[in-house]
Amino acid sequence: MGEQTPAGSGGILTRTQPDHHTATMSSLLRAIPSVDRLLSHPGCRAALSLHGRDHVTHICRAVLDEVRRDIQEGRLVDAGPLTDDAVVERITARLDAARSPHLVRVINASGTILHTNLGRAVLAAAAVDAVLQVAAQPTNLEYDLAKGSRGRRESEVERLVTALTRAEAATVVNNNAAAVLVGVNSLAAGKEVIVSRGELVEIGGAFRIPDIVARGGATLREVGTTNRTHASDFAQAIGPHTGLILKVHTSNYRIVGFSSDVPLAELVALGRQRGVPVMEDLGSGALVDMSTFGLPREPLVSESIDAGADVVTFSGDKLLGGPQSGVIAGTATWVNAIRENPLHRAVRCDKMTIAALEATLRIYEQSPDLARDVPTLRFLTRPLAEIAAVAEQARGRLALALGSGFRVAVDDGASQIGSGALPIDSLPTKVVVIASDTMGADRIAAYFRSARPAIVGRIKDGRFLLDVRTILDAGDLVPQH
Numbered sequence: 042m043g044e045q046t047p048a049g050s051g052g053i054l055t056r057t058q059p060d061h062h063t064a065t066m067s068s069l070l071r072a073i074p075s076v077d078r079l080l081s082h083p084g085c086r087a088a089l090s091l092h093g094r095d096h097v098t099h100i101c102r103a104v105l106d107e108v109r110r111d112i113q114e115g116r117l118v119d120a121g122p123l124t125d126d127a128v129v130e131r132i133t134a135r136l137d138a139a140r141s142p143h144l145v146r147v148i149n150a151s152g153t154i155l156h157t158n159l160g161r162a163v164l165a166a167a168a169v170d171a172v173l174q175v176a177a178q179p180t181n182l183e184y185d186l187a188k189g190s191r192g193r194r195e196s197e198v199e200r201l202v203t204a205l206t207r208a209e210a211a212t213v214v215n216n217n218a219a220a221v222l223v224g225v226n227s228l229a230a231g232k233e234v235i236v237s238r239g240e241l242v243e244i245g246g247a248f249r250i251p252d253i254v255a256r257g258g259a260t261l262r263e264v265g266t267t268n269r270t271h272a273s274d275f276a277q278a279i280g281p282h283t284g285l286i287l288k289v290h291t292s293n294y295r296i297v298g299f300s301s302d303v304p305l306a307e308l309v310a311l312g313r314q315r316g317v318p319v320m321e322d323l324g325s326g327a328l329v330d331m332s333t334f335g336l337p338r339e340p341l342v343s344e345s346i347d348a349g350a351d352v353v354t355f356s357g358d359k360l361l362g363g364p365q366s367g368v369i370a371g372t373a374t375w376v377n378a379i380r381e382n383p384l385h386r387a388v389r390c391d392k393m394t395i396a397a398l399e400a401t402l403r404i405y406e407q408s409p410d411l412a413r414d415v416p417t418l419r420f421l422t423r424p425l426a427e428i429a430a431v432a433e434q435a436r437g438r439l440a441l442a443l444g445s446g447f448r449v450a451v452d453d454g455a456s457q458i459g460s461g462a463l464p465i466d467s468l469p470t471k472v473v474v475i476a477s478d479t480m481g482a483d484r485i486a487a488y489f490r491s492a493r494p495a496i497v498g499r500i501k502d503g504r505f506l507l508d509v510r511t512i513l514d515a516g517d518l519v520p521q522h
C-alpha cells in the first residue's frame with residue numbers, strides 16, 4: 042500500500058483548499074478500504090471464481106491507487122461517503138474490461154484490400170476451419186501416421202507449392218522477410234550478393250534489401266544505376282567472392298521512362314555459366330495469372346521457376362490470400378540447404394499457419410472458382426455493379442442511422458490492392474461519403490473507429506469515405522456503439 046499523507050498535516054492541499062474540504066478529504070482517505078477487506082467483499086469473492094487471485098489483487102491495488110489520487114486531487118470530495126460497494130464496482134468493471142481482447146474485429150472500409158495494419162489477407166473459410174481443427178486438438182504436424190514415426194511439418198505444403206509452381210522443392214517460414222533472410226544466409230553467407238541498384242528497395246516495416254543482405258551475413262555488391270542495369274554489369278561484378286545473384290521485384294514502386302533491368306532468364310544463364318545461384322524475391326508472387334480476372338499482371342511464381350531461378354521467395358498473405366508466411370520454392374539442392382540452416386528452425390511456421398496455408402493452397406489446386414473461394418481474389422474481382430448495390434443500401438441505412446446532422450452520398454472512388462502489390466494500379470469502386478456541418482472529416486472518422494466493431498474508412502481531399510469494395514453486408518457500415 043502506498044504512503045498516505047493525511048490532509049491537514051501541512052501539505053499543499055491544506056493551504057490551498059478551504060477547511061471543510063480538507064476535513065472531507067481526510068475522512069475520505071481514512072475510509073479507503075484495505076485490499077484484504079475488499080477481497081472478502083461478496084463482489085470480489087465472486088470475481089475470484091472467474092479470475093486468478095493475483096490478477097484480482099493487482100486490479101484492487103490499481104483501483105485503490107486511483108481512488109486515492111481522485112480524493113487527493115479533489116475529484117471525489119463532493120461525491121458523498123466512500124463505500125466499499127462503490128470501490129468494488131470499479132474493480133469489477135476493470136476486471137470485465139481486462140477480459141476483452143485487444144485484437145478485435147474491424148470493418149475494413151479503407152479501400153486498401155491487403156492492408157498491413159489491418160492484418161492483410163482475410164482467410165478463406167476452409168483455411169479458418171483448418172486453423173480451428175489444429176488449434177484445439179493434437180495434430181499430426183510432424184508425425185507420419187502411416188509409418189508411426191516422425192514426419193515433416195511441411196510435407197503437404199511442399200507438395201502443393203511444387204504442384205502449383207513446377208518447382209522441385211519448397212519450404213515455408215514466418216514471412217517473406219524471413220524467407221529472403223534465410224535464403225541469403227543459406228546461399229551466400231560470407232560471400233557477396235550482387236543486386237541491381239534499381240532493386241535495393243525498402244518495403245516498409247524496416248525491410249530493406251541492403252539490411253537483410255547484411256544481416257544474412259553477406260556483403261552487398263550493388264551494380265548498375267538507379268534506372269538502368271545491364272547484363273554486363275552483373276558479368277563484370279562476378280568474381281571469386283560471389284555467392285549469389287539476387288533479383289528483387291520492386292513491388293511498391295516503379296521506375297518509368299529511360300529504364301531497363303536484366304530479365305531473370307539472362308541472370309540465370311549468366312549464373313549457370315559462372316557457377317553462381319540466382320534467387321528472386323517476388324514480394325507478392327501470384328500463383329494464377331491476374332489478367333485472367335481482368336486485373337493488372339503480377340509476375341507468376343511458375344514463370345520464375347520456368348526461367349530457371351534456383352530459389353524464389355514470396356508472401357503467403359499478399360495476393361495469395363493466405364496466412365502470414367514466406368514461401369520458398371526452388372531446386373531441391375538449394376531448398377534443402379535452406380531447410381537445414383539453423384536460421385530456418387528459428388523462423389519456422391507454427392501448426393496454425395501451416396494448416397491455413399495448406400488449405401489456401403488446396404483451393405488453388407482444386408477450386409473451380411478461385412474468385413469465389415479466396416476472399417482476397419473475391420474483393421479484387423468484385424463487379425462494380427455489385428459494389429454499387431451494396432453502397433446504395435449502405436447509404437440508405439447510414440442516412441437513417443446518423444440522422445439529420447449528416448449528409449450521406451455515394452460517389453465513385455478508387456481502391457488499392459495494398460501491401461506493395463501493383464502499386465500504381467487502382468480498381469474503380471464505389472464509396473459512401475459522409476459529411477456533417479458540425480463535425481470535420483477527422484472527427485467523423487474517429488466516431489466510426491470508436492464503433493464496435495470499429496469501422497475504418499479513409500479521408501481523401503478532406504472528405505470521410507467508406508470504400509464498399511471489401512464490404513459484403515451493408516449493415517457492417519452502420520456504426521454500433
Ligand SMILES: *Cc1c(COP(=O)(O)O)cnc(C)c1O
Nearest residue numbers: 216217218244292324325356461
Ligand atoms: C512484401 C515484400 C517483402 C516482405 O514480405 P513480408 O511477407 O511482409 O515479410 C519482401 N520483399 C518484397 C519485394 C515484398 O514486396
